[in-house]
Amino acid sequence: MALLLLTAAVAGAAHGPWAPRPGYRPAVALAAVAFPVLLAGAGAGWPAVPVVLLVGGLAVLLAAALLVGGGWLVPVGLVLAAPGLAGLLPTRAGTLGGLGATIAVAVTVALAGRLPAARVTGWGTAVAAGAAFAVTAVRAADLPLRLAGFAVLGVAVLALAGAAVPGIRRSGGPGTPVRRRSVEARALDAAGHGTAVVALLLTLTSARHAAAVCTLWGIAVGLRALSPAEPTGNRWRLAAVAGVSEVAALWLLLSAERVALLEAYTVPAALVALGAGWLALRTRPALGSWLVYGPGLAAALLPSLASVLVSGDQVVRRLLLGAGALAVVLFGAVRRQQAPVLLGGVTLAVLALVEAVRSWDLLPRWIYLAVGGFALIGLAATYERRRRDLRRLRAAVGRMS
Incomplete structure (x- = not known):
């Protein structure tokens, strides 16, 4: 609620009757840079300073994404939010809280942003912050890092499913057929596949866990490829990714069992x-x-x-x-x-x-000499016919598709 009220206040200050003129906007940005220093100088301690900075920066970024002509607010929001989030990282609780707030604002920007660039940035930030939140939550529970791969994989699956939502997938308005996927859907797909790779990297210390990640990702991608609303071209790409993922899972399992038979892999x-x-x-x-x-x-x-x-x-x-x-x-x-x-x-x-x-x-050497001699005699006696046969064979192979 405080974040929404602060966003409304920022929107009113940025585009209301007291909005700064374009010539004064750099001064506003400099004031935002000086604000953390003044806040610390007033005696505010941790975690008050990073929390105020993060909430204020997220509010400014949210207003920049929702308002027409709010692009000038983006640097101001980044100057406030980045040090605020960094100041919360020393503790796990602060990290989880900061990442949770970032995810909430990023999803709001992705769903309600006025410009495609803002929505794409929102989705990418939400997926990245979600993966970081998953890793932090697993480590906060004192679980092995390889188990964090499954939590990160869950974020990847959510991104993959989000790219299939009709409102995100369509490039046109509601009710339009899906001839071309929107840029947000393509960005979510890319973020999902990238996050799945991160999940695999987190489990590489255990071949069986890595195989499980590949298997689950192949199943998720395969189910997405079976969707009747999916464009044909993208369906083939998803099917290829699912197949490669399942083969990689099999290879990892064979490696874990120390199977040395070459054909088991090929x-x-x-x-x-x-x-x-x-x-x-x-x-x-x-x-x-x-x-x-x-x-x-x-x-x-x-x-x-x-x-x-x-x-x-x-x-x-x-x-x-x-x-x-x-x-x-x-x-x-x-x-x-x-x-x-x-x-x-x-x-x-x-x-x-x-x-x-x-x-x-x-075998005795004379057998090879005899066979070679008879072969040469036969080739010399039927040389022209063999040339014709070779030309016919070459032509027949050339006519094959």
Whole structure:
């Protein structure tokens, strides 16, 4: 109530009959700078001085956001509010109180500010202050810092949900269709994702806690992507973020369990990439196979192939990789897709070369010479036909999408 009354007084002083002329506004700002010094000189102690400064600064900033032409009040409010909040930080109770007041004013500015810049600033300040409030509250309860990640994640989820509110999401007035999201909704989305990253960083000391954060964030983003009111383009972006978050959660859990199998990390990521490519192909049939299947197949085949090249004594891996590459080639040939044919074919060719090198010491040398000689004779006898076959193969691959 005191903050509202002070805001009304500031509004009347700034735009009433006693409002300072533009030429005198710098003097008002200087007076605001001198006010903390005069207050301390009068004998006011802690926490009276920072509380008065913070409340006065927040009132000035609120008036600046709600009034037409109140932009000149912003520096005055910052000069008062910043040292007031800093003066409350030495104690946890003072920090919680200062951050709580900042959140309340920031949300009011975000909802009722006259200009988009004021509303965006309000949302960003509210999310940042909310994350700081969550961390301070957890530490005030003497809980481990990694648990603060879940409290911060709650702030991120609130920001993500706020960006989906129709009044914030629309770029036009009430009743208008959502063709383009408002700048406030985009700012809230960015603040939510950034806060989720902060939550993840707070839990990195425990892989299981970090995996839980990634899992919960993936669920929240996935639910948001399922909203029928969400624009199609943003829905795809949210789905991608949800998929990456869930894969990261799986990787963290595998790392916590000390799983060393390479495919346990690469196959889930490949499946997510292939699923995303398949869904994209259904909505945009003109996409090429390299965009649709290339990233997923590369994630599935190439890391295992590199492991085989580095350490060849992996019979089961070589066998399964060869079978998988053969299946990929057959799929690409049936569907006339270039990326599966080339990626699977290159993998099979490299595996065949590896097997030939490995069997070099297992068979007599004359066998290789005989096979090479017969191959050269056959190639020389059918040279022109092989050239035609090669040209037809090249043309067929070139016609694939």
